[in-house]
Amino acid sequence: MNTLLTLTVLLALLAAGLGWRTWQLRRRHEALRRLLDHADALESLLHRARSRMRAMRQVVDRVAPDIGAEAHASLEADQPLQQGLRDVLEHRLWIARNADTASLRELREASQALQRSHRKIAQGLERLEGAGAELEAAARAAEAQEAREPASLRRSS
Numbered sequence: 001m002n003t004l005l006t007l008t009v010l011l012a013l014l015a016a017g018l019g020w021r022t023w024q025l026r027r028r029h030e031a032l033r034r035l036l037d038h039a040d041a042l043e044s045l046l047h048r049a050r051s052r053m054r055a056m057r058q059v060v061d062r063v064a065p066d067i068g069a070e071a072h073a074s075l076e077a078d079q080p081l082q083q084g085l086r087d088v089l090e091h092r093l094w095i096a097r098n099a100d101t102a103s104l105r106e107l108r109e110a111s112q113a114l115q116r117s118h119r120k121i122a123q124g125l126e127r128l129e130g131a132g133a134e135l136e137a138a139a140r141a142a143e144a145q146e147a148r149e150p151a152s153l154r155r156s157s
Contacts, residue, residue, distance in 0.1 A: 024104075031107040032099055038114035039091050045118060046084045049125045053081075056132045062139040084121060088114075 091114060098106070 028104055035107055035111040038111050042114050042118045043088045045121050050081050059135050059139050063142055
């Protein structure tokens with residue numbers, strides 16, 4: 001009887017230990033999956049921002065150089081996007097090297113860093129979209145004004 005009780009207790013402890021380990025592994029797996037998802041989302045956002053900046057260059061080219069000079073200079077500054085893409089690559093390399101050994105806390109901190117970068121860039125992209133809409137409206141207004149001007153007063157392109 002004593003042996004049966006001891007065996008039952010040992011089996012219960014073993015089951016609890018296995019359950020605990022399974023739960024820990026599941027949490028690590030989920031944290032790693034979130035980290036990779038955040039890296040993918042940030043990279044996608046950076047590519048979308050780059051595409052939007054290229055599209056806006058065409059709008060800037062439609063307005064007079066004195067009006068669009070500052071906007072054109074801002075759109076030519078590709079350095080922040082390049083740095084963002086390098087940062088994502090560094091995160092991916094860190095993940096590849098450390099995924100098996102990183103603590104759950106380290107995985108979560110890396111994920112949070114990617115989320116912060118994503119929010120910052122998303123806010124910048126929203127501002128860019130707003131500026132793009134204003135610039136598009138200004139370009140249309142300038143083109144409409146130019147169409148109403150006599151040919152002799154039009155700026156040469």
